[in-house]
Amino acid sequence: MRARYRAAGLSEAELPAEPVALFGDWFAEAVAGGLGEPNAMVVSTADGEGRPSSRTVLLKHFDERGFVFFTNYASTKGRQLTVNPYASLLFPWHDLARQVIVSGTVERTGRDETAAYFRTRPHGSQLGAWASDQSQVVGSRDELDRRYEDxxxxxxxxxxxxxxxxxxxxxxxxxxxxxxxGRDNRLHDRLRFVRTEAGAWEVRRLCP
Known part of the structure; x- marks a missing residue:
């Protein structure tokens, strides 16, 4: 199965100086386009032996400092990030024939930032964070439901x-x-912002 992509593409001349500005524009277009959960991203991590794993997580904030998500620190991704603090994020906006990939180092947010976000979660989601020992084996659905009810x-x-x-x-x-x-004839545009040792951003065009 193949989708037909568009003729118009992505030009270096149209790029802002920093990637977060372009990501913000694309994210706003994904929201305006009615994509379901445009903040859903595939987070890939790896353990100390380099064995990867991936899962879908929701982006909760982004700015020039980076891209933020929240989870249980004892989950599979949390344990992997402890020993190997690098991750890749993939935003698969297929309906727009677009993808964004982010690769970089990972650090925990401060507790104040965590607490501030936690207060914005629906009550049920707050309880769910307590009820679920994420990625750990649970005896049954009933056991999980009992934890939540308690x-x-x-x-x-x-x-x-x-x-x-x-x-x-x-x-x-x-x-x-x-x-x-995505472009016609599978000649897609791939423009990568790479951070230099001096901290500036350099743009490189990659073959599709």
């Missing part, structure tokens, strides 16, 4: 729910960001 009794709607100590944010600080625009 927490719902302890923290009824309207009660402040603290952020779990083993739950928080990660910030991916990009070393490079690639913008992929």
């Amino acid at each position: 927490l719902a009794r302890r923290y009824p709607e309207g009660e402040d729910v603290p952020a779990p100590a083993n739950w928080g944010g990660y910030r991916v600080r990009p070393e490079w960001v690639e913008f992929w625009q």
Whole structure:
């Protein structure tokens, strides 16, 4: 199965000086285009032996410092990031014939930033962060539901729910960001912003 892509593409002459500005433009277009969860991204990490794993996570914030998501620090990705603090992010905006790939180092956000975000989550999602020992084996669905129900009794709607100590944010600080625009005849545009040793951004065009 093959999709037909567009004739118009991505030109170096149209690029801003930094990738986060172009990402912001593309993200806004994905939102305006009605894409389902345009902030959904595939996060790829690897363990200490280089064995990779991937999963879909929601982007919660981005700026010139990097791209932020939240998770359980004891999850598979959390354990892998502890021993190998590098990650790749992929935004697959297929309906726009676009992809963005971010690759860089990863660090935890501060607890203040984690707590501030946690307060914005729906009450049920707050309880879910406590109920789920993410990536760990659970005996049954009933056991998971019982954990949630116990927490719902302890923290009824309207009660402040603290952020779990083993739950928080990660910030991916990009070393490079690639913008992929589908083009006719499979001659896609691939423009990669690469951070130089001096901290500036250099743009490189890659063959599709």
